[in-house]
Each structure stands twice: as C-alpha cells, then as structure tokens.
Amino acid sequence: xxxxxxxxxxxxxxxxxxxxxxxxxxxxxxxxxxxxxxxxxxxxxxxxxxxxxxxxxxxxxxxxxxxxxxxxxxxxxxxxxxxxxxxxxxxxxxxxxxxxxxxxxxxxxxxxxxxxxxxxxxxxxxxxxxxxxxxxxxxxxxxxxxxxxxxxxxxxxxxxxxxxxxxxxxxxxxxxxxxxxxxxxxxxxxxxxxxxxxxxxxxxxxxxxxxxxxxxxxxxxxxxxxxxxxxxxxxxxxxxxxxxxxxxxxxxxxxxxxxxxxxxxxxxxxxxxxxxxxxxxxxxxxxxxxxxxxxxxxxxxxxxxxxxxxxxxxxxxxxxxxxxxxxxxxxxxxxxxxxxxxxxxxxxxxxxxxxxxxxxxxxxxxxxxxxxxxxxxxxxxxxxxxxxxxxxxxxxxxxxxxxxxx
Amino acid sequence: xxxxxxxxxxxxxxxxxxxxxxxxxxxxxxxxxxxxxxxxxxxxxxxxxxxxxxxxxxxxxxxxxxxxxxxxxxxxxxxxxxxxxxxxxxxxxxxxxxxxxxxxxxxxxxxxxxxxxxxxxxxxxxxxxxxxxxxxxxxxxxxxxxxxxxxxxxxxxxxxxxxxxxxxxxxxxxxxxxxxxxxxxxxxxxxxxxxxxxxxxxxxxxxxxxxxxxxxxxxxxxxxxxxxxxxxxxxxxxxxxxxxxxxxxxxxxxxxxxxxxxxxxxxxxxxxxxxxxxxxxxxxxxxxxxxxxxxxxxxxxxxxxxxxxxxxxxxxxxxxxxxxxxxxxxxxxxxxxxxxxxxxxxxxxxxxxxxxxxxxxxxxxxxxxxxxxxxxxxxxxxxxxxxxxxxxxxxxxxxxxxxxxx
Numbered sequence: 001x002x003x004x005x006x007x008x009x010x011x012x013x014x015x016x017x018x019x020x021x022x023x024x025x026x027x028x029x030x031x032x033x034x035x036x037x038x039x040x041x042x043x044x045x046x047x048x049x050x051x052x053x054x055x056x057x058x059x060x061x062x063x064x065x066x067x068x069x070x071x072x073x074x075x076x077x078x079x080x081x082x083x084x085x086x087x088x089x090x091x092x093x094x095x096x097x098x099x100x101x102x103x104x105x106x107x108x109x110x111x112x113x114x115x116x117x118x119x120x121x122x123x124x125x126x127x128x129x130x131x132x133x134x135x136x137x138x139x140x141x142x143x144x145x146x147x148x149x150x151x152x153x154x155x156x157x158x159x160x161x162x163x164x165x166x167x168x169x170x171x172x173x174x175x176x177x178x179x180x181x182x183x184x185x186x187x188x189x190x191x192x193x194x195x196x197x198x199x200x201x202x203x204x205x206x207x208x209x210x211x212x213x214x215x216x217x218x219x220x221x222x223x224x225x226x227x228x229x230x231x232x233x234x235x236x237x238x239x240x241x242x243x244x245x246x247x248x249x250x251x252x253x254x255x256x257x258x259x260x261x262x263x264x265x266x267x268x269x270x271x272x273x274x275x276x277x278x279x280x281x282x283x284x285x286x287x288x289x290x291x292x293x294x295x296x297x298x299x300x301x302x303x304x305x306x307x308x309x310x311x312x313x314x315x316x317x318x319x320x321x322x323x324x325x326x327x328x329x330x331x332x333x334x335x336x337x338x339x340x341x342x343x344x345x346x347x348x349x350x351x352x353x354x355x356x357x358x359x360x361x362x363x364x365x366x367x368x369x370x371x372x373x374x375x376x377x378x379x380x381x382x383x384x385x386x387x388x389x390x391x392x393x394x395x396x397x398x399x400x401x402x403x404x405x406x
Numbered sequence: 407x408x409x410x411x412x413x414x415x416x417x418x419x420x421x422x423x424x425x426x427x428x429x430x431x432x433x434x435x436x437x438x439x440x441x442x443x444x445x446x447x448x449x450x451x452x453x454x455x456x457x458x459x460x461x462x463x464x465x466x467x468x469x470x471x472x473x474x475x476x477x478x479x480x481x482x483x484x485x486x487x488x489x490x491x492x493x494x495x496x497x498x499x500x501x502x503x504x505x506x507x508x509x510x511x512x513x514x515x516x517x518x519x520x521x522x523x524x525x526x527x528x529x530x531x532x533x534x535x536x537x538x539x540x541x542x543x544x545x546x547x548x549x550x551x552x553x554x555x556x557x558x559x560x561x562x563x564x565x566x567x568x569x570x571x572x573x574x575x576x577x578x579x580x581x582x583x584x585x586x587x588x589x590x591x592x593x594x595x596x597x598x599x600x601x602x603x604x605x606x607x608x609x610x611x612x613x614x615x616x617x618x619x620x621x622x623x624x625x626x627x628x629x630x631x632x633x634x635x636x637x638x639x640x641x642x643x644x645x646x647x648x649x650x651x652x653x654x655x656x657x658x659x660x661x662x663x664x665x666x667x668x669x670x671x672x673x674x675x676x677x678x679x680x681x682x683x684x685x686x687x688x689x690x691x692x693x694x695x696x697x698x699x700x701x702x703x704x705x706x707x708x709x710x711x712x713x714x715x716x717x718x719x720x721x722x723x724x725x726x727x728x729x730x731x732x733x734x735x736x737x738x739x740x741x742x743x744x745x746x747x748x749x750x751x752x753x754x755x756x757x758x759x760x761x762x763x764x765x766x767x768x769x770x771x772x773x774x775x776x777x778x779x780x781x782x783x784x785x786x787x788x789x790x791x792x793x794x795x796x797x798x799x800x801x802x803x804x805x806x807x808x809x810x811x812x
Contacts, residue, residue, distance in 0.1 A: 047733070048729060048732040048733045049731075049732040049733070049737070049738070049740060050728050050729055050731070050732030050740045050760075051732075078725070080725060080729075081725055081728055081740070081757075081760055081761055081762075082761065083741065083759075083760065083761050115723075115725065116723075116724075116725020116726070116728070116729065117724060117725045117757075117761065117762050118762070227729065228725070228728075228729050228732060305711070305803075305807070306807055309803070309804055309807035309808045310807065310808070312804065312808045313807070313808030315808070317521075317522075318522075318523060319484070319486060319487055319521065319522020319523045319634070320522070322456050322487055322522070322634075323454060323456055323486075323522060323633065323634050325455075325456070326454040326455040326456030326457075326634060327453065327454045327455070331455070332455070334455060334456045334487070335489065351487075351523075353489075354456075354487055354489065355487055355488065355489050355523070356487075356523050356524070393804060393807075394804060394808075395801050395804050395805075397711075397715070397804075398715055398718065398799060398800060398801050398803075398804060399801075401711070401712055401715035401716065401719070401799075402715045402716070402718045402719030402721065402800075
C-alpha cells in the first residue's frame with residue numbers, strides 16, 4: 001500500500017474537471033466527476049435536521065439504487081433552506097448532466113457548498129454542466145481542477161490517492177474534499193468525494209465507508225457547527241479487475257486500511273486548514289476503558305474555544321484541557337490523568353495525576369509553536385484509545401466569519 | 407417589587423468588602439461577605455467532573471449543615487487541579503475566617519476564580535482574611551468593593567438588589583457575580599453570591615435557587631466551556647422579620663419572582679460582558695411543544711461560533727441560525743420556522759417557513775448594530791417558550807484567551 005500522485009482521477013476509469021462557471025467572481029465554482037462505467041455507491045450525510053436539497057437528492061440515489069456514474073458539484077451557494085424549488089434544481093441539474101453524459105439522471109449525484117438560503121443561479125449551473133462535460137479528463141490536471149473548484153474558504157485544494165493490491169490486482173482509491181468552517185463531528189464536515197476501481201459488494205462498500213467515517217471525519221471539529229450539507233460519497237466502478245469482494249476477508253481488510261489512509265489524510269487536511277488556523281491540533285486519549293469514552297473526551301478538547309485560543313497563543317494553559325475533558329460527558333478520573341504535549345520540537349509531560357508536573361514553560365511554548373501539535377491524555381484505565389483533530393482559534397477565524405458574505 | 411441601589415449588602419444584616427491582598431498585581435483580589443446571624447444556605451455547583459477544591463468544600467457545607475455565616479472569595483487563582491493540598495487550603499482559609507469573625511469554620515464558604523492548576527499563596531490569603539474582617543461594611547461601598555474584588559477578565563462589577571414585600575414585611579435580595587469566559591450552561595457560569603433577609607425553610611430555599619438557576623444562569627453561554635469552579639450561593643438570614651415561609655404559598659411566589667429578577671439581571675450582565683463581547687445576544691424560541699425543546703434550540707444558537715461571529719459582523723447570515731437549531735438535538739420543523747431580529751432599532755422578519763422572507767439587508771444590519779440584539783424563532787407548534795443569552799465572538803475574545811496567563 002502506498003501513497004501516489006493525484007486525486008479523484010487516480011483510479012482507473014474516472015475523469016474529472018473544474019471550471020469558472022460564473023457563480024463566484026473569477027474563481028472556479030463547478031466540478032464534475034464521471035466514471036466510464038456505473039459505480040456502486042456509498043454515502044454518509046449530515047445529521048443536521050436542516051438538510052440541504054442536494055443531501056436529500058443524494059440520499060435518495062444512494063438508498064434507492066445505490067448506483068451512480070457522475071457527480072456535479074458547485075461552490076458559492078449551498079442550496080440549503082431553499083424549499084421545493086431547491087430540490088427541483090437538484091433534479092434539473094442531474095437531468096442536464098444525464099443528457100450531456102448519456103447516463104440516467106438518477107445516476108447523477110449533486111452537491112453544493114456556500115451561503116445558506118439563496119437559490120442556485122440555474123442558467124449558470126446548466127451552462128456549467130455542458131462546459132464541464134467538454135473538459136473532462138482522466139489526468140492529474142483534471143483532478144486538481146476539480147479539487148480547486150469545490151473550495152470555499154479553503155486556502156488549498158485537498159486531494160490524495162493510495163494504491164494497494166487486492167487478489168493480485170492493483171487497485172486505487174483517490175479522493176478530494178473541501179471544508180474549512182461549519183465543521184464538527186457527526187457525519188461531519190464538508191464535502192468529500194472518493195473514487196475507487198475496486199470490485200466490491202454494494203452493502204460492504206457502505207459498511208466500509210460508515211466504519212471509516214466514524215474514526216476520521218466524525219473526529220474532526222473546526223468550530224462545533226455541524227453543517228447542513230455534509231456529504232461523503234464513495235464510488236466504486238470495479239475496473240481494477242479483482243474478484244468482487246463479497247465478505248469481510250483479507251482483501252476487504254486491505255481495502256478498509258487503504259480507505260482509512262485516504263480519509264485520515266483528507267480529514268487532517270481539513271482540520272489543519274480550518275478557517276484562520278495556524279496549527280493542526282491532534283488530541284489523543286490513551287488507556288481508556290472504552291473507545292466511546294476516549295472519543296468523547298477527545299472531541300470535547302478539540303472543540304473547546306479556550307483550548308483552541310491557548311494553542312493559538314502557544315500557551316501551555318493545561319487547566320483548560322482537563323476542564324474540557326471534565327465536561328465531555330464521559331466518566332474518567334481527573335486525579336489519575338497525565339497530559340503530554342508533543343510536536344516536531346519534542347515531547348513533554350505537563351500534568352501528572354491531575355496536577356502540574358513541574359514542566360518548563362519555555363519548552364512547552366516551543367512545542368506549541370509548531371504547525372502540528374498533539375495533546376496526549378493518559379487516563380490510565382484500560383487499553384482503548386481515540387484520536388480527534390481540530391485547529392487553533394484565531395483572529396482570522398473571526399475575520400472570515402464576521403464578514404463571510406461580503 | 408422594585409430594583410434598588412446596592413448589591414450584596416442591601417439585605418438587612420449583611421456586610422461585605424474587597425481588598426488588594428497581593429495575589430494579583432495592584433488589583434483587588436479578595437472579598438468577604440458576612441451575616442450578623444447564621445444563614446440558611448442553598449447552592450448550585452458546576453457539573454464538570456473536574457471540580458475545584460472550593461466547590462467540594464462548599465458542597466459539603468451546603469449539603470451537610472445547610473448553614474453558613476460568611477464567604478471568602480479570591481480571584482487570580484482558581485484552586486482547581488490542586489489535589490489534597492488545595493482542599494486543605496480551603497479548610498485553612500475557613501478556619502482563619504472563623505477565628506477572626508468568631509464563627510465556626512464549618513459556617514465559612516470559600517470560592518476561587520482564576521488560573522487552573524496553581525496553588526493558592528496561603529500567606530497572602532491568611533493575611534487577606536484578617537484585613538477583610540477589619541474592613542467589613544454594610545454600606546453600598548462595601549458591596550461595590552466586594553463586587554470589584556471578584557472580577558477576573560470582567561470589564562465591570564456586576565451587582566443588583568431588589569426590594570419586595572412578604573407577609574407585610576419589607577424584604578430584600580441582593581447579589582453580585584463575576585464571569586466573562588469559560589461560561590456555558592450546566593450549572594453554568596462563574597461565581598454568584600446572593601444574600602436575602604427573608605425567613606424561609608432551608609429545603610424551600612434550595613428548591614427556589616435550583617429552579618431559578620435553570621432559567622437564568624443555565625441559559626447563558628459565552629464560549630461553550632463549563633468551568634471547574636461554577637458556584638451560586640444563596641444565604642438567607644431571616645432578619646426581615648417575616649413569618650418563615652414553609653410552603654409554596656403566595657409569599658414563596660413573590661420571593662421566587664424577586665429571585666428570578668435578581669438572577670436574570672445578573673446573568674444578562676455576564677452574557678453582555680462576555681470576554682471581548684460588543685453585543686448581548688438574546689435568543690428566544692416561541693411556540694414550542696415543550697420547554698426543554700425550546701431550551702435546547704435556544705442554547706445551540708447562542709453557543710454557535712458562526713452565529714456569534716455573524717452578530718459581531720452585523721451580518722444577517724440567518725442560515726447559520728437555522729443550521730444551529732438543526733443540530734441542537736431537539737426535533738422541530740425547519741420548513742415551518744419563522745425568524746425575526748429585534749433590537750432598539752426595530753423588529754424585522756428575516757425567515758418565513760424556513761426560507762428567505764425577502765427582508766432588507768440594510769435594515770437587518772441596522773438592527774444587528776445595537777448593543778443588545780434579540781433573535782426570535784417561531785417554530786409554530788405549541789405554547790412553550792425559552793430564552794438564552796450569549797454574546798458575539800470577536801477579535802478580543804481571541805486576544806484575551808490567546809494570552810490569558812501573561
């Protein structure tokens with residue numbers, strides 16, 4: 001298993017592109033992904049009660065047929081809180097894409113990200129679909145254009161691909177995602193599109209996606225806000241030529257591991273590129289009794305505004321970490337807990353049995369000044385652990401969100 | 407019932423003061439409250455698993471005897487995560503105060519606020535207790551000095567008093583509180599001290615406090631972080647001379663209403679003085695089916711970083727409000743919901759049935775530019791409602807918390 005160049009077009013049979021359709025001013029704002037053959041398709045979606053129209057459309061496609069062959073994405077307008085008209089626009093977009101691509105409208109997924117409450121500019125979208133089809137490419141260029149076109153406040157495109165072997169055949173998973181704000185656990189986080197050429201049973205594909213989402217995207221928080229549009233889609237076209245995976249055998253495990261690598265990579269990209277962030281914050285809870293307990297403790301820490309501002313200030317204010325664990329809703333013994341800081345600059349114990357470990361403030365500040373910072377809490381109970389990812393809270397987060405629409 | 411001048415010393419028989427003891431540099435940092443006679447005492451405390459030593463001490467006093475006669479408070483050091491030594495320091499402080507005041511150590515409550523993880527400077531504290539006793543005063547000056555001495559990042563002292571009549575006797579509730587950051591529902595929020603001269607049964611006193619806390623302090627959020635030290639204490643010395651209230655009669659209802667006025671006033675002061683805040687944000691959910699449902703929806707909105715930054719930017723980004731309600735965990739129908747903005751500058755419907763109501767952005771921005779802004783969500787289901795309070799999220803919040811300890 002190895003990381004390779006490229007992203008959403010790395011797996012055999014997938015094409016993609018991105019264009020400036022005119023929704024945003026002089027920025028790419030529409031992307032298309034297309035598979036030469038129909039794909040078994042899995043998806044996970046926001047748990048927010050307010051679901052954007054494209055979430056409703058894609059859920060229907062994934063749950064009813066479980067097959068798709070293309071995705072049309074726009075950035076700039078979220079198509080959320082747009083009523084019946086908004087849903088109709090998803091259908092119109094899928095229909096148009098179906099026409100130009102020569103596939104059924106019901107096999108076209110759609111996704112949107114941007115401002116809530118505005119209707120899509122449908123004339124621009126429909127023309128955009130035509131232009132996208134003409135520019136589809138199976139190159140790394142095509143993948144990069146698509147990854148760029150789905151960005152909103154993201155400062156960089158986010159894509160990755162892994163190659164692995166199943167049943168003697170080379171297979172690939174590639175993916176791209178976007179997300180920087182309105183990001184918080186619970187089928188968290190943004191838009192993510194994954195393509196693979198592996199042949200696998202449909203139910204098993206969904207099973208794999210749902211499992212890996214729990215430990216990756218659902219463990220990311222930028223600002224505690226679970227969006228209306230969060231979507232992860234995984235398309236598998238079977239073109240790798242492996243014998244179809246129909247049970248949780250060794251091949252399945254290799255696939256699951258590759259999927260974990262791809263999704264883990266992408267979700268760290270999202271956390272590290274959180275709106276206004278200067279640092280990626282990784283929180284590990286080790287020696288927990290149960291995995292759920294470890295997860296709850298992890299999430300509370302990366303979500304705490306006070307921890308996040310302390311990381312921004314390179315301030316080893318560890319009381320805030322223990323305080324956040326204390327209100328996480330999981331039981332543990334603060335007076336048995338050790339806490340460490342770790343980064344490229346070293347590792348340091350700052351709390352021992354719930355109290356100041358007598359550390360050097362200078363060393364702590366040095367460790368906290370790196371671009372990637374880990375906090376490790378050892379609660380000394382059992383053998384389970386969990387990891388979550390977030391970022392610091394900065395002036396720029398306030399700037400970006402105090403004035404998002406202008 | 408009417409609001410009167412003063413605070414913690416307004417009720418008959420209560421004295422207070424505040425001094426610069428030397429914990430902080432050139433700022434008042436210790437306060438004392440004293441009653442001429444023993445007080446029935448009620449308290450509510452943080453739900454955080456990490457409980458500061460003074461919380462443990464006060465809980466014991468309130469639960470075991472339910473009587474107290476004095477409170478010693480320090481700001482600067484929270485005495486949280488300080489182990490057995492921290493608890494011993496509470497006992498030592500109470501003992502010293504008992505000596506100088508001539509009351510049992512077990513009737514002295516203690517409270518601390520400030521940095522977590524540091525031990526109290528006990529020589530300063532013990533000398534401070536002596537100085538406090540010498541300066542006790544039943545004047546409004548004494549009350550103000552005490553209210554000033556408990557401040558940390560607060561920008562202003564917070565106190566209030568109400569006068570009311572029970573059984574033909576004039577009675578008073580006075581109070582002071584502090585709190586600006588690490589503030590979030592769940593026996594929320596900071597330190598609050600309340601004194602009253604009413605005569606009331608001990609269980610009923612606790613019952614009243616617990617009930618009013620639910621609708622006041624537990625509905626405030628500055629930053630989503632539930633502190634380790636949150637404490638509300640209510641002391642009743644019976645000196646008003648009313649016949650003791652022993653059941654939930656008309657007198658009890660008058661007392662409850664006065665308590666609600668006092669605590670409502672103080673908790674709005676905390677929200678409006680949230681760290682770095684430029685505006686008090688009030689969130690009302692009306693026409694809910696149940697009160698709990700209304701409360702959950704309210705809390706999610708005042709806690710959302712995205713709503714808070716939008717208020718800071720005077721930006722009518724209503725999608726974020728509906729989004730926050732959507733992940734609140736309470737069921738409602740977004741597509742039936744209307745949302746209004748209201749302030750001194752007017753009232754405006756911005757969302758109708760979950761969609762843009764076609765409002766004027768200019769008018770919305772004008773309404774959002776006031777110092778007190780209300781959001782009203784009408785979910786059109788039943789007859790219950792709830793209110794929560796918060797504040798905007800600003801550059802200064804990041805500044806204050808990125809560098810709190812230096």
